[in-house]
Amino acid sequence: MIEIKKQIADSLAEHLPAESENIENLLQIPPEPEMGDYALPCFVFAKKLKKSPAKIAEKLAENLSKPDGINEFHAEGPYLNISVDRPRMYSKLLGSIVKTGKEVFSNDSGKGKTVVIDYSSPNIAKHLAVHHLRSAIIGRSLYNIFQACGYHCIGINHLGDWGTSFGKLIAAFERYSDVSPQDADVSDLQNLYVRFSKESEENPELEDLGRRKFKELENGDPEATKLWKQFKKISIEEFKKIYELLGIEFDAYTPESFYLSLAEDLLNRLRAKDIAMESENAVIADLEEQDMPPLMLQKNDGTTLYATRDLCAAEYRWINYRFEHCIYVVGGEQKLHFRQLKTVLKKMGYDWSDRIEHIDFGLLKLRDPKTGKASVGSTRKGDMILLEDVLKNGIERAKEKLNENIEKLSDDADLDKLAARIGIGAVMFSDLAVKRNKDVVFDWDRMLDFHGDTGPYVQYAHARLCSILRKAGVDVRPNADCALLKLPEEWKLVRLIEIYPSRIMQAAEKREPSIIANYLLNLCKLFSSYYSLGMKEPEKRVICEDQHVLGARLMLVEATKNVIAHGLELLGMNAPERM
RNA sequence: GCGCCGGUAGCUCAGUGGACAGAGCAUCGGAUUUCUAAUCCGACGGUCGCAGGUUCGAGUCCUGCCCGGCGUGCCA
Numbered sequence A: 001m002i003e004i005k006k007q008i009a010d011s012l013a014e015h016l017p018a019e020s021e022n023i024e025n026l027l028q029i030p031p032e033p034e035m036g037d038y039a040l041p042c043f044v045f046a047k048k049l050k051k052s053p054a055k056i057a058e059k060l061a062e063n064l065s066k067p068d069g070i071n072e073f074h075a076e077g078p079y080l081n082i083s084v085d086r087p088r089m090y091s092k093l094l095g096s097i098v099k100t101g102k103e104v105f106s107n108d109s110g111k112g113k114t115v116v117i118d119y120s121s122p123n124i125a126k127h128l129a130v131h132h133l134r135s136a137i138i139g140r141s142l143y144n145i146f147q148a149c150g151y152h153c154i155g156i157n158h159l160g161d162w163g164t165s166f167g168k169l170i171a172a173f174e175r176y177s178d179v180s181p182q183d184a185d186v187s188d189l190q191n192l193y194v195r196f197s198k199e200s201e202e203n204p205e206l207e208d209l210g211r212r213k214f215k216e217l218e219n220g221d222p223e224a225t226k227l228w229k230q231f232k233k234i235s236i237e238e239f240k241k242i243y244e245l246l247g248i249e250f251d252a253y254t255p256e257s258f259y260l261s262l263a264e265d266l267l268n269r270l271r272a273k274d275i276a277m278e279s280e281n282a283v284i285a286d287l288e289e290q291d292m293p294p295l296m297l298q299k300n301d302g303t304t305l306y307a308t309r310d311l312c313a314a315e316y317r318w319i320n321y322r323f324e325h326c327i328y329v330v331g332g333e334q335k336l337h338f339r340q341l342k343t344v345l346k347k348m349g350y351d352w353s354d355r356i357e358h359i360d361f362g363l364l365k366l367r368d369p370k371t372g373k374a375s376v377g378s379t380r381k382g383d384m385i386l387l388e389d390v391l392k393n394g395i396e397r398a399k400e401k402l403n404e405n406i407e408k409l410s411d412d413a414d415l416d417k418l419a420a421r422i423g424i425g426a427v428m429f430s431d432l433a434v435k436r437n438k439d440v441v442f443d444w445d446r447m448l449d450f451h452g453d454t455g456p457y458v459q460y461a462h463a464r465l466c467s468i469l470r471k472a473g474v475d476v477r478p479n480a481d482c483a484l485l486k487l488p489e490e491w492k493l494v495r496l497i498e499i500y501p502s503r504i505m506q507a508a509e510k511r512e513p514s515i516i517a518n519y520l521l522n523l524c525k526l527f528s529s530y531y532s533l534g535m536k537e538p539e540k541r542v543i544c545e546d547q548h549v550l551g552a553r554l555m556l557v558e559a560t561k562n563v564i565a566h567g568l569e570l571l572g573m574n575a576p577e578r579m
Numbered sequence B: 001g002c003g004c005c006g007g008u009a010g011c012u013c014a015g016u017g018g019a020c021a022g023a024g025c026a027u028c029g030g031a032u033u034u035c036u037a038a039u040c041c042g043a044c045g046g047u048c049g050c051a052g053g054u055u056c057g058a059g060u061c062c063u064g065c066c067c068g069g070c071g072u073g074c075c076a
Helices: A004-013 A020-026 A043-049 A053-063 A086-100 A130-148 A164-176 A186-202 A205-218 A222-246 A256-272 A306-321 A332-347 A351-355 A387-404 A415-432 A455-472 A488-498 A500-509 A514-536 A547-570
Strands: A038-041 A070-076 A079-084 A114-118 A152-157 A276-279 A282-285 A295-298 A325-329 A356-359 A364-367 A374-376
Touching: A004 A020, A004 A038, A004 A079, A020 A038, A038 A053, A043 A053, A053 A070, A053 A079, A079 A086, A086 A488, A086 A547, A114 A130, A114 A306, A130 A152, A130 A222, A130 A325, A130 A364, A130 A387, A130 A415, A130 A500, A130 A547, A164 A186, A164 A205, A164 A222, A186 A205, A186 A222, A205 A222, A222 A387, A222 A415, A256 A276, A256 A282, A256 A295, A256 A306, A282 A332, A295 A306, A295 A332, A306 A325, A306 A332, A332 A351, A332 A356, A351 A356, A387 A415, A415 A455, A415 A514, A455 A514, A455 A547, A488 A500, A488 A514, A488 A547, A500 A514, A500 A547, A514 A547
Parallel strands: A114 A152, A114 A325, A325 A356
Antiparallel strands: A038 A079, A070 A079, A276 A282, A282 A295, A364 A374
């Protein structure tokens, strides 16, 4: 996409004690369009030039020669406001979007670099619940965002299929289950686990039994292994159904158990380097010098812990992918774990340990209807809201709405598919629109709302844009004249579209999909206002008498549509053409 | 106790150290012979947790405190 700011920054750099790139970052868009198209705040130069910001702005306005494409410099207090040749610059901008399509928004800042992203990574033998949503969709969205920045992405589902809890599950199965492993489903497994947890509260010996069973499993006991394999198979089958609904994919399913064979060698090396040592019959990595509690790597019964397997996984990923970034999309409650992990890797002498990044997010809490207090749901107690139920509810609600407006759809519309795109879109968007590290209290109504700042609102704007393009009945040409876009709303739209690529960069840098979601809301709000003008004043409609104005407006509509479609894609959502 | 995260309108949240702190929901009032009303327009609503400090300028940075959450060796 053409970069107007860059051009301006280049010409300003010759007259200021700063690099062009810094000036580009400094350039803003003035609050009112009458002030100009860009503004350079001059505060930062005051010290170096020993003049007041206002004076600097004034001097610059007087002395700068006007490069090609720039119409005017004028000082307004401490700001140097800049007006460009709007018709030329912005016709070019919109034209390039129409000509090239959505790819124009991508950049190549990550070209030749690999980013490994670990997301979703649920534990097996449990249903996916609402709180599993965040890692999955934030992770997948980051995958899409990095891809749009030219990175080679590896999406990994680091399935939680190993650990003491599976020893407990095996014990529970042997103790209570009346179904054969072949006939069991995830609900059976989860119920067994809950029952076992409850009983062990009164009968602590069961905890030991669970640990013993895990030891058997880790030692390769054939019976235990057979059960575990079956549990895993059942779980993955169910997970895949939900992933399909969510449109989430992975490049690799490499579960925790995959790294078990590497653990012994790792522990030996850690001991040899004096990073790991015996303590209370267990093996720990002491991190006191780093002001952290020790990281436990082997329990007193000789079995491994997730930290052990995570270290192996990190090494494995480095050897196989040579990543620029290795991102773990995991809840904030595991912050300490990842700090410890990085520190141990650093102690091992790996300079790539700096590339390990824990991208944390806030907890999802459930509100207790009685006390009104929000707290984290517990699988052990069985109080959780199934992800599938939430998605199904969303789909149902969308279907009702679609049936009300059935005449708006095409004859061959696939109602179920469309309802899924919208209903699930609502759920995903409600989560993606909030900044990662905020805790979220689950709320059916908010998650399934289709009005206001929601996913369906964005999708609806897209459908309207598509409708205009269909009804216009002419091709959108990339060479229309932007000078014909005279309404303030049109102008604001152009300016908002202009900054879209920079939002993608920001979203990638901050690992923050909500930047895209909030940007889309602003864009759609603006478009909807613009669109509504045409209700009372037909001459303000896109499809209008004047063919030249029509051409310019269609270019704007097409560009807006492309931005929305692209943005929704980055969020992992669909952009229906009718709804 | 210590560490980390959060505290902005009644509720849910935006807000690269910069021009007047913004949305959505809720409430109230308006707009539909439509380029799709899943929409739009208006009204109402603020000690940006508190107190200092840095700065030409602080919701944003620093320090202390208050409130809430999470974590803190045999779970993941």
